[in-house]
Amino acid sequence: MEERVHNESEALLLKPERKVGIVGYGAYVPRYRLPATEINRIWKGDTGGTPIREKAVPGLDEDVVTMSIEAARNALLRAQIDAEELRAVWVGSESHPYAVKPSGTLVAEAIGAVPSVSAGDWEFACKAGTEALVAAMGLVGSRMAEYALAIGMDTAQGRPGDALEYTAAAGGAAFIIGPAEESLAVIDAVYSYVTDTPDFWRREGQKYPSHGQRFTGTPAYFKHITSAASALMEGTNTEPSDYRFAVFHQPNTKFPTNVSKMLGFSKEQIQTGLLSPVIGNTYAGAALVGLSAVLDVAEPGNKILVTSFGSGAGSDAFAIQVTDAILERRGNAPFTQDYIQRRTEIDYGMYVRMRRKLAK
Amino acid sequence: MENPRHWRLKKQRYGLVGEECPHCHEKLFPPRDVCPHCGGEAKEEFTFSGQGEVYSFTTMYSAPAGYEEYAPYTVALVKLEEGPVLTAQLTDLGDDEEVEIGMPVEMVTRRLRSDGDDSGILIYGYKFRPVMK
Ligand SMILES: [Zn+2]
Numbered sequence: 001m002e003e004r005v006h007n008e009s010e011a012l013l014l015k016p017e018r019k020v021g022i023v024g025y026g027a028y029v030p031r032y033r034l035p036a037t038e039i040n041r042i043w044k045g046d047t048g049g050t051p052i053r054e055k056a057v058p059g060l061d062e063d064v065v066t067m068s069i070e071a072a073r074n075a076l077l078r079a080q081i082d083a084e085e086l087r088a089v090w091v092g093s094e095s096h097p098y099a100v101k102p103s104g105t106l107v108a109e110a111i112g113a114v115p116s117v118s119a120g121d122w123e124f125a126c127k128a129g130t131e132a133l134v135a136a137m138g139l140v141g142s143r144m145a146e147y148a149l150a151i152g153m154d155t156a157q158g159r160p161g162d163a164l165e166y167t168a169a170a171g172g173a174a175f176i177i178g179p180a181e182e183s184l185a186v187i188d189a190v191y192s193y194v195t196d197t198p199d200f201w202r203r204e205g206q207k208y209p210s211h212g213q214r215f216t217g218t219p220a221y222f223k224h225i226t227s228a229a230s231a232l233m234e235g236t237n238t239e240p241s242d243y244r245f246a247v248f249h250q251p252n253t254k255f256p257t258n259v260s261k262m263l264g265f266s267k268e269q270i271q272t273g274l275l276s277p278v279i280g281n282t283y284a285g286a287a288l289v290g291l292s293a294v295l296d297v298a299e300p301g302n303k304i305l306v307t308s309f310g311s312g313a314g315s316d317a318f319a320i321q322v323t324d325a326i327l328e329r330r331g332n333a334p335f336t337q338d339y340i341q342r343r344t345e346i347d348y349g350m351y352v353r354m355r356r357k358l359a360k
Numbered sequence: 361m362e363n364p365r366h367w368r369l370k371k372q373r374y375g376l377v378g379e380e381c382p383h384c385h386e387k388l389f390p391p392r393d394v395c396p397h398c399g400g401e402a403k404e405e406f407t408f409s410g411q412g413e414v415y416s417f418t419t420m421y422s423a424p425a426g427y428e429e430y431a432p433y434t435v436a437l438v439k440l441e442e443g444p445v446l447t448a449q450l451t452d453l454g455d456d457e458e459v460e461i462g463m464p465v466e467m468v469t470r471r472l473r474s475d476g477d478d479s480g481i482l483i484y485g486y487k488f489r490p491v492m493k
Binding site: 112 | 371375377407429430451452454455468469470471472487492493
């Protein structure tokens with residue numbers, strides 16, 4: 001059936017031919033926390049403010065693969081489908097454990113989705129996860145597949161003493177996309193906004209990323225998120241007051257707070273999904289783990305606006321509406337806050353050991 | 361390099377996949393194709409729930425080759441709720457989690473070690489952690 005495009009801005013949206021949504025979702029945040037004051041103690045002589053309170057640090061035996069496996073298992077518990085029904089397992093990250101060898105195949109094998117499945121990794125800095133999510137919507141929306149799994153997960157590292165060390169954290173979430181009728185939340189539309197912007201990068205062979213200092217704010221993060229979210233609202237004929245919740249990429253506490261104000265969202269709308277103050281910047285996982293925290297408490301009928309940001313640069317904005325099915329299925333797996341409250345504080349010395357910063 | 365062996369074991373090791381005996385219905389781990397309970401042939405795959413409890417445990421302060429960077433760590437005999445007992449490392453213990461006999465634990469898939477130096481494959485497998493909630 002032909003869908004009529006009502007206006008020019010609607011024509012710019014990404015909308016699948018058949019309606020799709022989130023059939024299952026699952027979060028993962030590792031248990032260790034490094035307080036930002038520890039970084040100040042080591043690098044700033046205990047002076048100065050901090051961009052967040054503390055960040056989540058992975059254990060020695062954790063990486064993007066193990067964290068993705070747990071988030072995916074949680075998503076399967078909520079979806080109530082067999083892993084063999086998945087036709088895609090896609091992992092978006094900038095910290096895949098191998099330079100060559102996909103994380104997707106390992107995750108697919110561990111959850112029991114092999115061998116009749118497409119698997120692979122997505123890269124687009126902090127929006128690699130939402131990039132995979134949009135692709136999964138396409139796969140299901142075109143009826144190439146009934147179910148597709150998209151994951152955004154990172155174990156981000158900052159150079160010791162660099163501003164990024166305060167916030168570069170570990171965590172993320174997994175989403176199973178399926179037909180709207182089976183969904184806990186329907187994704188009405190997506191809008192993607194991309195330009196070539198050199199705000200943050202890492203060259204091949206470099207362990208730590210580089211960034212364009214002050215260039216990361218206005219022309220990168222704020223420009224892309226406001227453009228994407230505004231275009232999405234224009235195309236879907238909605239405004240901030242239509243959304244019960246909003247989630248923005250969260251590299252710190254200040255950026256998402258300010259961008260939400262610029263767009264006309266209240267503190268109350270962003271509070272539930274704003275996790276960076278207590279887990280840090282989980283890069284490709286950031287917007288998605290915020291969404292999982294919102295889905296843990298949202299009521300049927302609630303609308304959610306999610307906008308990611310990836311350096312390089314681009315934003316994906318999603319208009320999501322929660323369905324009745326969420327009430328009976330979200331209790332099947334641990335909530336995002338269960339992971340956040342499972343907390344063991346570490347000092348800088350233990351952090352150096354856990355993140356293998358002394359390794360040659 | 362022992363890639364072929366790791367490759368053969370991956371199913372049981374990543375996802376706790378064992379067997380169920382079609383004759384006496386005992387659950388078997390690791391998979392062994394002959395049921396130790398009734399002697400019958402057992403080749404039906406069975407995926408364990410991953411729930412169990414600590415049967416006994418010990419802390420390793422000097423680790424065998426390949427595991428040095430993880431020491432000290434705790435190894436336990438875990439009794440799965442379906443019956444079998446297996447040996448596994450405990451993880452995510454934090455400061456506040458005192459390991460005790462009978463402590464409920466759940467399976468997670470984690471990095472076990474790297475095969476050889478930094479250029480070798482990463483070996484993943486099951487470990488157990490205190491039940492989350
Ligand atoms: Zn038997």
